[in-house]
Amino acid sequence: MTRYKLTMAYDGHLFHGFQIQPNQRTVQGAIEEALMKLTKGKRVVVHGSGRTDAGVHAKGQVIHFDYPGKTIPAKNMMLALNSLMPTDTVFFDSEIVDDDFHVQYSTKGKWYRYIVDQHHFVDPFRRFYTGHYPYPLDVKKMQQAAQDLIGEHDFTSFAASGGQIKDKVRTIYYVNIQEDPKEKKIIFDFIGNGFLYNMVRILVAALLEIGNGKRPVDDFPRVIAAKDRQEVRGTAPASGLYLYHVFYDKVPTKYRLDVKNN
């Protein structure tokens, strides 16, 4: 038995999310199907660093599994899986890890990216890969408001209800919002020790309200303190969200400089 850790990208628009589900096309399901071809029918359980919802993409999802057969060099395992997997997924890094490595519990942080398309009409080439927001946005206001998110907070107001996780305290290390006026894109980056269900998409929805002047720029301390999902009703669409990177070493200092409360 050999434990493999692999890093992958996927276009999420034709997947019903990462987690395996009966009669649905999922990323985990596609990987397990490919592995089954290698093991000649024996199921290998695939663990992901975290789930992504239907339509959400990954540029740096990390998985691990215990391969029951003879040890294969890490690079060859990657090549074999790439040749067996559908073209909306690709593995680009691979290593053999110790048995105490766990792709979910060993994480030190996660980086999510959200891309907003600002074209007046939906750009056909971006319809699956961005969230569309054609209204005016004041990026400086969003940047200013984002500073109030950084640090350790109870993010109940920014979590979809219905999750099983009771502890809603998370630390956001870094938020960056950059505009690409030529491409009519706005890119939101969030790095933290973990994110609640739908949290990034709810944060983006709230930031867009601030950028559009519908919500005061200094509203976040109040919203956080309220611990009430009703304070932020919107959720930005899945199509704009990317699991961008998972940290297994300490999150680099350059992404922690802004942390106030921790």
Next chain:
Amino acid sequence: MTRYKLTMAYDGHLFHGFQIQPNQRTVQGAIEEALMKLTKGKRVVVHGSGRTDAGVHAKGQVIHFDYPGKTIPAKNMMLALNSLMPTDTVFFDSEIVDDDFHVQYSTKGKWYRYIVDQHHFVDPFRRFYTGHYPYPLDVKKMQQAAQDLIGEHDFTSFAASGGQIKDKVRTIYYVNIQEDPKEKKIIFDFIGNGFLYNMVRILVAALLEIGNGKRPVDDFPRVIAAKDRQEVRGTAPASGLYLYHVFYDKVPTKYRLDVKNN
């Protein structure tokens, strides 16, 4: 009756090409269906500047049609069609033109772009939007060879057989090949007075052979003179091709500087 000229982009990967066909999803079919909603059932024939094949994209396809109802301002026509059309198409320019304007016969030139993805494995986010070529390429060699394409030539060797057009003489005004090493992309631009069936995809296939050292860099004069499609057997995949711009005024001088024979 009012003649409208509209400029549009489309993601071609879910279309069976531009030209209407029974029981196939086509761009022309989608536009005519939208127009039928405006005319309450009366068919309006849509003309395109040219056909694009299944899977080929457009960043600047141009169409015209004669609208039988009351004249609608050009911008409102565009807004109405955008709201009625599927999201893999978008109109971004619109004007009312004289009755003697014809989107196909009034063209002065066409600009096609071809994008090659050089990642080792297919990038999931580019699988529908590039042609994949993971082998080494010498861009300078391709640029050098491309100079032999410029000018007025009989391009029989670069045309798919079976077309009805007998005159295979076309003029290429401009070829530019640029590398984006950071993005692992190579972008081919071709501007000419017209292109034969599959010509751009065959040109790209031949240029890739030159870039990869499979064909001599000075081979094109010989290939052109041979007037034989067997000289270039390859055709680059449709997914990388974009109808980028159609010229209705004279092609700007900056794109004609290189023309030798004309």
